[in-house]
Amino acid sequence: MSTIVEPKNNGINVDDDFDVAEMEKTDSDLLDIRAKDAQEVEHSLTALEAVKAYPMALFWSVTVSMCVIMEGYDTILIGNFFAYPTFAKKYGQYIDSNGNYQLTAAWQSGLNDSGGVGAFFGVLLNGYLVDKFGQKRVIIGALVTMCAMVLVTFFAPNVGVLLAGEVLCGLPWGVFASSAPAYASEVLPLQLRVFMTSYTNMCFIIGQLIAAGVLAGLEGRTDQWSYRIPFALQWLWPAFLIPLMFFAPESPWYLVRKGRFAEAELSLTRLQRKTANINVKDTLATIIHTDNLERELTAGTSYWDCFRGPEAWRTEIACVAFVGQVTSGMGFAYNSTYFFQQVGLTTRQTYLLNTGCTAMALTGTLVSWFAVLPYFGRRQIYLVGMSTLTIILFIIGILNVWTTKEHVAMAQAVLCLIWTFFFQMSIGQLGWALPAEVGSTRLRQKTVCLARNAYYVANVIQGVLQPYLMNPADWNVKGYAGFVWGATAFVTLVWAFFRLPETKGRTFEELDWLFAQKTPTRKFRTTEVNIFDREGRETLQAVAVARK
Known part of the structure; x- marks a missing residue:
């Protein structure tokens, strides 16, 4: 176990009585x-x-991320209702050749995408709201x-009202999905950042697991x-998150951006x-120092600034x-209940x-x-x-040649479970x-919002396409859809090889x-960073001048 580094004062008085806000104005050294x-x-x-030093930061990150459970719950709920007999009978539009109620592919697409459409606007609005009012x-x-x-x-009496309700529910879902990872990244130290930002995904899985269990039970x-x-x-x-959130601390990064240093x-x-060997004033100084640096490099905090200079690559x-x-095939292999039904598996x-699929997702996350x-x-x-997911999808497509055999259909279903494990x-x-x-x-908040909205747009396209691929009255490609999503996964893999840094x-x-240095993608891991020396400052100043 490593030892926490003791702060060095380099001969300058840095006792705990200094005023960070005043220091920020008068003493940059x-x-x-x-x-x-x-x-x-x-x-x-x-x-x-880090866990011992930031226990309450962990607690509040977990609390905020729990809001996302509701979106994960409803996402799998509405998609899997299509194969749910009583739901299909209530909202179905026609009876197929087997005498069963089904929603048309158009209504399936609409319901699949409705929450995402609402969430798109919720995320977009959240970028402005958080900047003005804060996360809490x-x-x-x-x-x-x-x-x-x-x-x-x-209380939806028909499928049209249900669709409208899903759109309206999507508005707060968008807020939760974009606020949870941003909040976690701002209150936690470096070592815990990836765990708690990805914990948002765990909350999606928890919601999906609850939904799968509820559906199986009913x-x-x-x-x-x-x-x-x-x-x-x-x-x-x-019912329990609202009272709890009233006691949550606001993000210190947001407060610094607003000049509220004491808060x-x-x-x-x-x-x-x-009791941790970490100085709160040092942490605050880091936030102020980073904020000052980004004020030089970034012209503003609008959505447009996310596409200027070095921010364009970061947003990409x-x-x-x-x-x-x-693009890795989530709509096909993850929410696969309807696919299981179309290849001949029983409702039970x-x-x-589906419950096993969600359990595999939870295991993969752990x-x-x-x-x-x-x-x-x-x-x-x-x-x-992404390489592994691509291979699995192509295998599912190849197996569809023999899909008339029951054991092949079960093999495709098992591959979907394996895909889910590697995906998570x-x-x-x-x-x-x-x-x-x-x-x-x-x-950060606007970057997360743009990323989440890019996801929603892609998911809407997937939500329109997937029912037509699966529906027996339309394209009815069944497992051959593995080739479609395998191709999109491969394209994403190529992008990641050339554009995703460490x-x-x-x-x-x-x-x-x-x-700011435009460091090549494959050199991010090994490049030595010099922020505090004269050469590093001059480089960043040159970048700032060039941007302006």
């Missing part, structure tokens, strides 16, 4: 020393030491809104409560353990990394496999946390993960973690320096 000391300490911490107040407002919107889906009911009870369960989360220091005091990485979850087999993320870089994990061990985690850590701190072990300030 002292600010540099404080920031450098804090950065050395942060690099020296092990994951276990926006999340509380979204939770209250969520309670009201669930009423529409619960599958035998033949009345309206078989689908109304799953909708009603969404009220449980706001930022108080927030850090609540997030860090007092965030967006494509998130979109990679869709379908929902048991394996990723304890056996993958601590030892391998982001780039390496993404490349190996790699792309599923990094799709959330990379956008939260790759953007500059002044534009960000593991880098502080936000170091990433600013690397992107």
